[in-house]
Amino acid sequence: MPAGRALLIAALLLSGCARTPDIAAEIGQIRAIDNHAHPVRAVANGEQDREFDALPVDNMEPSSDPLYLRPGDPGVIAASRALFGARAKKHSTMQDKGDAYPAWVLDQMGVDVMLANRVAMGRGLAPPRLLWVPFEDALMYPLNNSSLAAKNSDYKTFYADEERLLKKYLKECGYSTPPVMLDEYLEKVVTPTLERHKRGGAIAVKFEAAYLRSLEFDNIGRAEATHLYYGSRSTPISDAAYKKLQDFIFRYIAAECGRLGLAVHLHAAAGAGGYFHIGGANPMRLESVLNDPKLRKTNFVMIHGGWPFTREVAALLSKPNAYADFSEQTFMNYPRAVAQAIREWLEYAPEKVLFATDAYPFSEEMYWEEAAWVGVTTGRQALGLALTEMMHDGEITRERAIELAHMVLRDNAKKLYKLN
Numbered sequence: 504m505p506a507g508r509a510l511l512i513a514a515l516l517l518s519g520c521a522r523t524p525d526i527a528a529e530i531g532q533i534r535a536i537d538n539h540a541h542p543v544r545a546v547a548n549g550e551q552d553r554e555f556d557a558l559p560v561d562n563m564e565p566s567s568d569p570l571y572l573r574p575g576d577p578g579v580i581a582a583s584r585a586l587f588g589a590r591a592k593k594h595s596t597m598q599d600k601g602d603a604y605p606a607w608v609l610d611q612m613g614v615d616v617m618l619a620n621r622v623a624m625g626r627g628l629a630p631p632r633l634l635w636v637p638f639e640d641a642l643m644y645p646l647n648n649s650s651l652a653a654k655n656s657d658y659k660t661f662y663a664d665e666e667r668l669l670k671k672y673l674k675e676c677g678y679s680t681p682p683v684m685l686d687e688y689l690e691k692v693v694t695p696t697l698e699r700h701k702r703g704g705a706i707a708v709k710f711e712a713a714y715l716r717s718l719e720f721d722n723i724g725r726a727e728a729t730h731l732y733y734g735s736r737s738t739p740i741s742d743a744a745y746k747k748l749q750d751f752i753f754r755y756i757a758a759e760c761g762r763l764g765l766a767v768h769l770h771a772a773a774g775a776g777g778y779f780h781i782g783g784a785n786p787m788r789l790e791s792v793l794n795d796p797k798l799r800k801t802n803f804v805m806i807h808g809g810w811p812f813t814r815e816v817a818a819l820l821s822k823p824n825a826y827a828d829f830s831e832q833t834f835m836n837y838p839r840a841v842a843q844a845i846r847e848w849l850e851y852a853p854e855k856v857l858f859a860t861d862a863y864p865f866s867e868e869m870y871w872e873e874a875a876w877v878g879v880t881t882g883r884q885a886l887g888l889a890l891t892e893m894m895h896d897g898e899i900t901r902e903r904a905i906e907l908a909h910m911v912l913r914d915n916a917k918k919l920y921k922l923n
Contacts, residue, residue, distance in 0.1 A: 526894075526901070527887045530908050534615035535879070536916040538828040538859035539636075539768065539806050542619050543871050545597070545604045545627030554622040555864060555871070557638035557668055558661050558711050566777035571834040571877055572865050578834075579869045582876035586611055593872075602627040608872045609633075612879040615913070616922065617862075620709050620768070622668065630704060634920075636768060637700045639708045639756055640715065641668040642693050643749040645681040646735050650742055651715070657778045661714055672696045685732035689755055697759050706920045707766035707804070712753070714774055716746065717783035720792050723751040754798065761801030766919060771816075772807030772831055787815045793822040800824075802919060804857065807831035813844035820852035826919060830859030833881035834874060841885035842892070849889060849907055850898065857919070858882055858912045886911055 544552040553559065571578050586608070587593045600607045605627040609617055619628055620636045644665050652662035673679065676695050682688045700708065712718060728751035731744050740748075760767050771786040773779065786809040792798060805827040809816035816827045827848065832841050848856045860878025862871045869877075890904040899907070916922065 526891060526904055526908075527883075529905050530883050530887050530890075530912070531613070533909060533912045534613055535858050535912040536922070537609075537614050537617040537862070537875070537879075538804065538857040538916055539620055539830045540617050540860050540862035540875060540878075541621065541864070541871060542605050542608075542617060542628060542633060542862060542875075543864055544625040545600070545602045552625070554625070556620070557622055557640065558664050558714055560775040561865075562660050563657050563776040564778070566775070569835045572869060574866070574868055576869075578877050578880075579873050582869075582873040582880075586872055586876055606632045608875065612876055614860075614875070614879065616916075617875075618707065618859075624704070635700075635703065635705045636707045636709050637703075637705050638668065638711065639697070639700075640710050640712055641665045641672060642696060642756060643712070643752045644669060645688060645732070645752075646740060646745060646748070650739075651745070655778045657776050658715070665715070675699065683733070683736065685729045688732070689752075693752070693756060694759055697756065697763060697765070701763050701765060705765060706922075707768050708756075708760055709768040709770075709806075710753070711770050713770045713772075713784035714776075714779065716749065717780070718769065718771060718786070718788040719783075720750045720753045720789070721747065722754065722791060722795060723747045725751070728752070754792070754795070757792065757798050757801050757803075761798060764921075766802040766804055766826075768804045768806050770807065771805040771827075772810045772812075773835075781811075785809070785812045785815065786819055787812065790819065790822075793819065793825050798824070802826060804828065804919075806859070807861065808844060808848075810835065810844070814847060816844075817847045817851045820848060820855045826855045826857060826915075828857035828859035829882065829885070830861035830878065833860065833878040833885065838881050838884040838888055841881060842888035845885055845911075846889040846892060849893065849911075853907055853910055854915055854918075856911050857916055858886070883912075 541555040543555050546552055570576055583590050587596055597604050609632060617633050618636050619633045622638060624635050648662045648666060652659045673692060676692045678692060682691060728748050731748045757767050771784055773781045786805050793803060802824050805816055808827045808829045810832050819825050820827060829841060829845055860875045862875035862878060864870045865874060886908060890907060893899045894901060894904055
């Protein structure tokens, strides 16, 4: 057993996460599927990897970070020790493992498969251990974004990032600028981009829309969207009118994802930065999308489980195409708070609950590896707490608790993504 994984299991047993130690031990042994993460390529010779996010958050104005993300946090120090023993060994481990380094990291914490939310994959990030989830927000912004970017400094950076990514997608489709007509843009750029991502190994797509706008995607007719798109060539489009076009394009993409068998991941929770509009990320804003008969073949995953709107997520899990993971919560909150959210979901729709870490290169001290360890450790502890409390309240048996642990950590994701 890898040293890091043995230490993790010991932490579970000693943490008090469950008064029934064999439940904690069982949870610690399950080879998990991580529904959402941002792993970094195995780099060498001074290379840099900036494709771990379409909207990297390291250029934002300062804000009050959760304790786990602050320098010197004990959880981060414990993560580094569990993985590398001594911090100085991290670089040598990376060099020794080479392209096998990302998979080695997964092995240390008992993760079998990680869904890699990235612009593109690369060295060391390959199936079957790491599966691709590309970004599609850029496709919603084919017009002039200057008025949107002017609202604050974070938007200025983010819209520039989206415009660069759209140029990449346009070039891959043989265009230097978006086509004049909306139908051509959809049929020659949007759909081919999704199909190309599918051929490239994508099993889902990701939207970070909550960093740019509300998650309220209204049902706009094609005729109105066509008029807005074409009319913008001669008359500057208002922000309100542009939102309508974005709404239409989003639903078009979601429908195409259903056709292609790609799940749609959405950031649906509080986010980084002092300008982030938390109310706009309330997952209840997605209800009209989940209720759209045209989108019932598309599975939607509420990444980060809506925090602080976790009870709203529980209600939305009644929708046949709605799922949620509890990533991000595991480094923003401590195990008992996460357990409260998980328990409500398990009591409502346990087959819809997914484990994830949101492993991300936040800083040199808490890079993606340490973030993954924190996410795994907190996530398993929280799951143990939730299941133990349900047993003590007579809601489930020990056998059902173990079954639910396997569902959350592995089986639900296998079924959703049709993994072997």
